[in-house]
Amino acid sequence: MAPGSLDQSFVVEPVARLIEELSRLPGIGPKTASRLTFFLLRADEAQSRALAEAIVDVKAQVALCSRCFNITVGDLCPVCLDTARDQAKVCVVEEPLDVLAIERSGVYRGLYHVLHGHLAPLDGVYREHLKIEELLDRARSEPIDEVILATNPNTEGEATAFLIHRELTPLGVRMTRLARGLPTGGDLEWADADTLGSALEGRREL
Ligand SMILES: [Zn+2]
Incomplete structure (x- = not known):
């Protein structure tokens, strides 16, 4: 395991995947990515959907x-x-x-x-x-x-x-x-x- 990375072998795949994707963002390490992921898990459906749509829209609409x-x-x-x-x-x-x-x-x-x-x-x-x-x-x-x-x-x-x-x-x-x-x-x-x-x-x- 690379130094600084988090052992994710115990988390289920969709959670591990979101942690992985978030930790690719600038300034976000594995720990912050985990915290954000668990925040989104607890957040209501509308909040996480709004975030997901904002990400999709920024790529689809912005030129x-x-x-x-x-x-x-x-x-x-x-x-x-x-x-x-x-x-x-x-x-x-x-x-x-x-x-x-x-x-x-x-x-x-x-x-x-x-x-x-x-x-x-x-x-x-x-x-x-x-x-x-x-x-x-x-x-x-x-x-x-x-x-x-x-x-x-x-x-x-x-x-x-x-x-x-x-x-x-x-x-x-x-x-x-x-x-x-x-x-x-x-x-x-x-x-x-x-x-x-x-x-x-x-x-x-x-
Ligand atoms: Zn211009």
Whole structure:
């Protein structure tokens, strides 16, 4: 038995299966998975059914915005549909969670472009796996006057920002990068709203 795993030989199959599935989730170890499973066993039918349906629906109904690749229901995401937002600014982030983090800061009123990852050649993630070509298309066809490179302040995020900077430069787009001050090596999604807000307001020219 692997260290840290739980002996499940004494639990019946449906229970073991739920523990197994829950323990695959980020931040949930075997003990928490067991606690959640036994909570659901005691919960009433309606509560566990609501959870199961929410999980199924999130996969069935949620898609990617055809313009910025943020998560959405339908063709365009709520940010792209909001015509009051500044259509000339595009903030490039790695993940949809980063959009949430930046929105929480309350200081940004432009659009987004979600790359869905960062360059990580050692893990087999190359340029073509990210929404970079789509960003170049937008820079050519939309009236963009500033691209904010808000990839994570770590090695992969910097490498990704560097590549995008190189590819967008010939198109004559002004580019900025978040101010230093975010926890180095971390992910945007973990930065608190105030820190992220100041990093956006203090962004520097590239
Ligand atoms: Zn969108």
